[in-house]
Amino acid sequence: MDLTGKIVIVTGAGRGLGRTYALALAKAGAAVVVNDVDAESAERVADEAAALGARAVAEPGAVGATATAEALAERALQAFGRLDGLIANAGVLRDRILWKMSDDDFDTVIDVHLRGTFTCVRAAVQRMRSQGEGGRIVVIGSPAGQRGNVGQTNYSAAKAAIVGMVRTWAMECSRDRIAVNAVIPVAATSMTKSIPVFEPHVRAWEERGEPLPEWLRAGAGFGTPEDAAGLPVFLLSDAAGAITGQAIGIGGDRLSLWSHPREAVSAHREGGWDADAIASAWPSVFGPGIESYGIPAVEAPEA
Structure with missing residues (x-):
């Protein structure tokens, strides 16, 4: 997949899936604006992308505030002259059972995931509309948002709302040829390592390089971050221009298209x-x- 000439922002790209997305884009030829709340992590990943031959700059900042979103979009224009794509990936967890979840637990997750996705997509779409050449938006959802998950009132709510926004944005942005889709990844990260059934296998992969077992890769659709990187790269390409308003899952050996809510x-x-x-x-x-x-x-x- 050749993304030469494409300019893409990736939020939350200092580690985990975000880092993997940024490096996959770099390998495909895109120029990348690397965002993370941790400035050193953002700089490190930008350096890794540059070592792959890509143009890359770091733009640290906490996603959520409009100022951060505007700074990201402007950095893309200043550094590379245009903006073609956005992967809205930044996120945090504050897991608590309902009756123990504090206002701060709830607000923090909603601010980063939901408001952060909204402000970054808004800023990106404004620039894409001004350019008049279309664009690609990829937001990151979660199975928790599609199905619910114990201890994740805040996270499930944010991720469900993000996919709801995707369906609305796909309609609103269609005349400007801006495609908007959600990716629902399942991968070995610090977020999934806390799940007991995954933990020993994630640890063995991280610490000893042992491959994840086939029953996880195929049966559970659970793989490495690299397994989940091909889908965003595809969705940011010209080959995916007709795909919009969709929630698409990827993980391990599984690729899936999620259904939309409908009357059963x-x-x-x-x-x-x-x-x-x-x-x-x-x-x-x-x-x-x-x-x-x-x-x-x-x-x-x-x-």
Whole structure:
């Protein structure tokens, strides 16, 4: 995939998936604006991208504030003369069960993930519309936002809302030929290492270079950050120009297209539905269509 001449901002690119995305873009020929809240990490990744032959600059800052988003967009224009793409990846975790989650736990995650995605996409789209040559927006979602997850009220809410914004932005940006999509990655990172079933395998991969087992790669769609990098690169390319408004999953050996929320079951009753009519119809009409929720449990196979 050749992205030569493309200028792309990657937020939260100092480590983990963000770093992997930035380096994958560099390998594909794109110029990269590397953002991270930690200035040293942003500079280090920009240097790594430059060592691959790419043009790269660091623009540190905490994602969320409009000032950071504006600084990122302006840095792209100042350093490279234009802006073609954005990967809105920056995020934090503050996991707590509902009744123990503080206002600060909730607000911090919402500010970085949700507001940060909004402000960065807004700033990028404004520049792309002014250029008049289209563009590509990739935002990073999560299975937690698609399915829910225990202890992640804040994170699940933010990630679900991000995919909701993608569907709206795809409509709003279509006339300007700006494609907007969400990537739903599952990969070995500091965020997933805390999950007990993944932890020993992630640690073995990190510390000893052992490959992740096949039952994780294929069965759970769980792989390395590098396994998840091809999809954003593709979505930022000219080959993906007709793809917009989608949530696309990637991890390990699995690539998937997530469905949008839709009516699973519907029924009509002349005169409408009172509580007694709902109670009467529910067991036979709606009960069989009840939807599951939560990320499906993953268990290691028997030895």
